[in-house]
Amino acid sequence: MELKKVIIENFRNIVHAEYDLTSRSIFAGPNRKGKTNTILAIYWALTDLLLDGSSDYQSFKPGYIEETEVSVELVCDTFTLKKVYKGWRPRQQGSGDPGDLQHTTDYWIDGTKYKTQGEAKRALLKLLGTDQQLETSKFDLTRALIDPYYIGQGCDYKTLRSFVVEIIGDVSNEDVFAADPVLLMIRDLMARYQYDPGLAQKFVKQQVAAVKKDIEASEQQVKGLESVQDVDPILFKKAQDSIVQIDKQIEGLQVQLSGKDNPQVNEAKLKLSDLTLKLAESRTKDMEAVQEHNRQIEAEISRLQKVQQDAEQQAQDLIRRKISAENAILGNDQKIVSIEQQIEDLEARRQDRLQEYHARSAEEYMLPESQKEVCPNCGHVLNLEALESYRSAWEANKQRDLDYIVRQGKQLNNDIENLRFKIEELRKGKASSEENLPLIKQEIRSFETEAQQAQDSVGQLRKQLTDIVDSERTTALKESVKEAQDNYDNLIKAQQASVEEVQGEIKRLKAETLQHHGVLDYHVAYMVTQKKAEAMRNQIKTKEDTLIDFEQQSILVDRFLEIKLGLFQRRISGVFGDRVQFTLIKYNLKKGSWDEVCYPSVLDKNTPFEDGSGSEKILTGIYLAECVKRHLGLGDLPYIFDECDKLDTASLAAIPTQAQIITTKVDDVNYNKVTLISA
Template sequence: MNLNRVVIDNFRNIAHAEYDLTSRSIFAGPNRKGKTNTILAIYWALTDLLLDGSSDYQSFKPSYIEEAEVSVELVCDTFTLKKVYKGWRPRQQGSGDPGDLQHTTDYWIEGTKYKTQGEAKKALLKLLGTDRQLETSKFDLTRALIDPYYIGQGCDYKTLRSFIVEIIGDVSNEDVFAADPALLMIRDLMSRYQYDPGLAQKFVKQQVAAVKKDIEASEQQVKGLESVQDVDPALLKEAQEALNQIDKQVAGLQVQLSGRDNPRINEAKLQLSDLTLKLAESRTKDMEAVQEHNRQIEAEINRLQKVQQDATWQAQDLIRRRISAENAILGNDQKSASIEQQIAELEARRQERLQEYHTRNAEEYTQPESQKEVCPNCGHVLNQDALESYRSQWEANKQRDLDYIVRQGKQLKNDIENLRFKIEELRKGKVDAEESLPLIKQQIREFEKDAQQAQDSAGQLRKQLSEVVESDQTIALREAVKAAQDSYDNLIKNQQASMADVQAEIQRLDADSVQYHNVLNDHGAYVATQKKAAAMCIQIKAKEDTLIDFEQQSILIDRFLEIKLGLFQRRISSVFGDRVQFTLIKYNLKKGSWDEVCYPSVLDKNTPFEDGSGSEKILTGIYLAECVKRHLGLGDLPYIFDECDKLDTASLAAIPTQAQIITTKVDDVNYNKVTLITA
């Protein structure tokens, strides 16, 4: 489609202007003289918007005069279009004072005024060839074909991404798994997060961070345990020998205190020693039993935590499905009600066409007697041929009107049938959602119950963990040792300790033995800590294996994303070639995850569109629009953009398109007013 002529009245600072356009039309002149306003008027007539996508209609009016009438008329090679935007203040009843400001936009297409803006826009899009039904309803196909900036930066990334996926076809997850069988290891993980690499990667990295933190904490504990130093072997040997010697000396002195070798004291001492040894052995067994008991409980807790985590993931996945089903039920009802209203409106219009058909069909040609020219002499009708011609013309007009009404009626019938088909699809979707919803809710309750049971069981098990649990045997031995010690002490006390110097020597030896006992105690603490450190090292090794699994999953998620983007890029190249690259995923450093985006590069560079120069944006935008037209089989529309002086003359002339170009150029040297020139 080419635009041959434009007539503008009262559009901003343009009082009246008429131009005959060519295939390369450039409005040149100084700033603030109306160049941009001229192409804005054309752009508004075709799209209802300004170049930046806004709809500030009040700014159209010259000097913002409220009741001014703005008019733009376009004469194209296939149709004519006239749009009039005006405002008025109706008089209030009673007072006669002016009321609130009202506005209307009227459309004339091929000289016919349309009753509503909706009908006019629908007819206009059909004439422009951009009435194609797209799933991406927000994507403006008309602007994409006339505005070089629209695809690159004129629509949000979600709308553009949906449009790109719609025309090139989506890449299925099975295609990605088929491209690299190693990815099958993360199929369940990706399914759990609806095949969203960002969410899956976020979960895996959280697990990696948690496991690393756990390992670091355990390593610090091991480091602390291993920092406990053993006593010097020579010092330990010295302490053991010294204690043996002191024990012998004390025993000899005790004999001296008693005056004789008391058999009862010797027997009590042997019994006390035997019981003390048994108590030490029993405590060792208790400690080993506690460690084994705690290990089994911790293993069961870990199993229950995994059960709880799996059940929680399953419940969350089902909750998302439940929300989707509920939204489908509510949304389909709303959509069905809206479509029913559209059907009612179309039926009403169809009945109007039918009544109009019957009315017109019933009309009969009536020839006024005043039109006859009769010969006064013979009574012959002199203009009989002319009258027959009038009648034929009237009947032809009638048949043309009837054919036009029939075409409209058929179109309305087709529209109604299509809408009814849509309602049936929505009803089926609602029925499917309603049938699946009870099962989904039941499954959610079951998984939530499993998760809660696992959590409660783990909590009960944690209460069973214990640092030290003495067995009945150990408790009995401890009491026996105490009793033996008391018996021995009583026997000693009953001895006549008449030798004060012997008693003093015993006390001195006991005092000397304290330092040697401390050495033995330090050695015992060292042995116990090393056993605990060895057990924790085994746990750390298991956690490191888990960390390796999660890190491998993270690598595979990135690989999944890399392959999917590669498959997308190959499909994009089939439509847009290799001169422009579309960025669909961008790494978010702050969040540490991938975010969905959608923006093209400029031609033959990796520079994002919005960072390109003015000339790069214009040339890239036209290239993208040409690719879309070629892929969808659409015709040419004029390219309309501002400031073509961003392009040099050779670049402007060499733009690879057969479409008409309408643009502006600042030139206050050769022109003192807006002048239409040809590139």
């Protein structure tokens, strides 16, 4: 389609203008003389909108005069279109005052006026060839073919994205899996999050962070266990040798005291040895129990701190709700006072109407005697019929006034009732807020109490963290060892009560062996600790394997997105070629996730459309529109845009399209008014 002629009446600062258009029509002239308004008129006739997508109809009219009639007529090579926009204020019955502003837009196509705008628009779209039914209902195909800026920045990204996917075809998830079978490893993960890479990646990264945190905690525990030092090997060997030597000495002394092996002494000695070993094992368990006890307390402290944090957050949310409810109560009170004042004013006006009604109703028709024409001969009133007519007219006027006053009174009554209804609604809203407010306050106190209890519990738990202490079993074993030792000593004394020097030596040797047994006990405790550290290192290895699995899933999710975007780009290239790239997914650094977007680049660059220069945007927009026309099999429509001086002469002449171009150019050197020139 090509425009041959345009006739404009009363459009903004254009009183009347007619132009015969060519295939490259440029409206040149100084600023503020009507260049842009000329192409706005053409654009509005075809789209019902201004170039920026708005529909400020009142701005069409010169000086914003409400009742001015605006018309634009387009003569095309295949049809004619005339649109007339007009507004008026109908007079109100009774008072005759102007009512609310009304407006209509009438359409004539090929000289035929259409009954409704909807019918006219459907006929116009059919003539333009843009009546195709698109699933993307919000996408304006007409604007896309005549406005170089529409596809790049004239519609929101969701609408553009849906349109692009519709014309190029969607990429299924199975297409992505088929492109790289390795991705089948994350099929269940992607299905769980409806194949949304952003949500899946967020979950995987949360798992990675959690496993890393768990590994760090375990490594700290291992570090603590590994910090336990073993006894010096030389000291350990010396203690072993010393114990063996001392035991032999004691045994020799005991034999010396008894003169023979004493079964009772031997039994006491075995019992003492067994209890000493058990005491060493019990001390080791005490150390492990204290470590486990402290770990459980620290875990419970972390849980209670989370409970405290959640309760404090809930309390803050409820406090905001409480403030909102209190503000609603105060606001409703203020509104009720205001409406009651309005009711009082309306009541006063209603009383005025009532008094006015009674005053008018009480009026009686008075005919001055001077108006009578009496026959001087017979005294008959000659103009009696005219006088009766005057009286009837006066009474009719009176009745009309009374009816008008009654209508005003009814209207005032209706207004008063409506305001009272509003007051009742406001009072109900206030009552509802007042009813909910105590519950909110109670919940706030409950959450604050919960948070305080959690905080108190944390304080109590911190007091329960303890160093290694002897358990009841260890204490009992110490007593048992002491009793066994005393029993053994007593038996020896019983055998040789008179040989005090030998007994003294045995006692000294036993005291000495306790020191060496302490070294052995410390080594046993060290070996138990290292065994536990080794078990935890094995757990860390398992967790590291899990971490590797999650990190691999993260890589595969990115790969899934990369392949899907690649498939989309190949489909996009099939429609739009390789000169323009569409960005469909963008990484959000702040959120750490992928967001859906949709915007093209300018021709032959990676620069986003909205960041391109004026000439780049115009050339790219026309290129995109030509691709859409070619793909959908649509005919040419005129390209309409402002400020073609953004393009140099060569670029304007070399625009790759056979479609008509209608644009503007600022030129206050060669022209002092709007002038139509050809490129």
